[in-house]
Amino acid sequence: MGDPIKICIFGAGAIGGFMGARLAADPEATGAEVSLVARGPHLAAIREKGLTLIEQERELNVRVRATDDPAELGPQDYVVLTLKAHSAPAVVDAMQPLLGPDTAVVTGVNGVPWWYFHRFGGPLEGTRLQSVDPGGRQWEGIGPERAIGCVVYPAAEIAAPGVVRHVEGWRFTLGEPSGERSERALRLSRALTAAGFKAPVRPRIRDEIWVKLWGNLSFNPISALTLATLDAICADPGTRAVARSMMLEAQRIAEKLGVKFPIDVDRRIEGAAAVGAHRTSMLQDLEAGRPMEIDALVTAVQELGRLVDEPTPTIDVVHALICLRARVAGLR
Incomplete structure (x- = not known):
């Protein structure tokens, strides 16, 4: 099957925990080596008891590597950002140990993404949006060439520290800013699909x-x-x-x-x-x-x-x- 895909979910709260639990539950199927960056009581509970996912029909508990120090994890194939949008610029420095030369950063964040005008074409190509990326922190510190867009449709909630309850929805739509069906987007799509999600790669993200x-x-x-x-x-x-x-x-x-x-x-x-x-x-x-x-x-x-x-x-x-x-x- 080859080397596992290293996927770090940065900001593993409700949505990140939902994605991480399912990816980590069957590593043979997904081919994924999953790690989580979390904090506080949620992190402490995951370390002590594992991450629990409650769904309508079942309860799943997975042991997954979790930390509040990304330097412990090293370079990843994918970093999936599932933070609130306003929290993202502040974690750019902390993310650096996760970023190897070919690391993709998947922006599972609500609203207009900071990379919106990357590979956009025309006179607005490369425009930076101060409202979502003050001072260009993400543009400079992550690099728009790493970005894969992700529209998050599921709803989930943290029921208790270390426990995520899935409410509804299974789809994480992916897309390159350029619109191409890249191998890196397709590879992530296959891993998410194997975990039970719908993860289409769209040309017009x-x-x-x-x-x-x-x-x-x-x-x-x-x-x-x-x-x-x-x-x-x-x-x-x-x-x-x-x-x-x-x-x-x-x-x-x-x-x-x-x-x-x-x-x-x-x-x-x-x-x-x-x-x-x-x-x-x-x-x-x-x-x-x-x-x-x-x-x-x-x-x-x-x-x-x-x-x-x-x-x-x-x-x-x-x-x-x-x-x-x-x-x-x-x-x-």
Whole structure:
């Protein structure tokens, strides 16, 4: 079978733990040698008792190498970043021991990725986004040539330290910034597929990023401002109209950047309504006293709007409100 694929999951919380547990559960099938970078009580529990994954039908416990010091692990084939977007720039220095000459960095992070304009072509080629990569920390310290895009669809939660509960979803969509079906993307796809995930390699990963971002941009801040669940936001005529206006502004920006949306805005809203009484991640972060992903989900869309000369009046209003909400809560 050849040498194992070395995969380090950096930020092995709920989503990272879900991916890591399944990859590590059957190394013969996946061909993966998995390690986790975690912290605090979660790390201590994984070291002591292994990582436990609770799914609808079963409970799985795996022994997996876990540390808070990446220098213990050495260079990897893949580093999968599953942190909140605002936490990523701060770990660039700590990641360095994991980065060999051919290491790929998989950005399983919500929102607009820092590498967005790498291999983009045209006058915006190589543009760096200050909202998601202040000072170019990731661009310089990781290098855009390492980046593989990843759109994360599963939902999971940490039920207790060392215990991850899978809520729904199995798909991690992968894609090279260039659009090519590279061997490194396909190899990772095969490992994830062997672990039981859906992991297609898409030629237009930015299209997929925008379809997910479309909802996160609007529903996340509205939910944190109103404390309402998705179904309530979509059912209320006022908040539904605000979300729709934000989404249409974003669509105009994305289409100027060459994105093709596979569905229209009203179908996307209906899809969100169908999720039901779900508290968005931004609302959960606010309630837990954690920093919210405002910059990757909202500020970045404003920045892209300025780059393509597309106004964002509704987004601007909601952005101002959610930034103040975060400051008042001591989270920004």
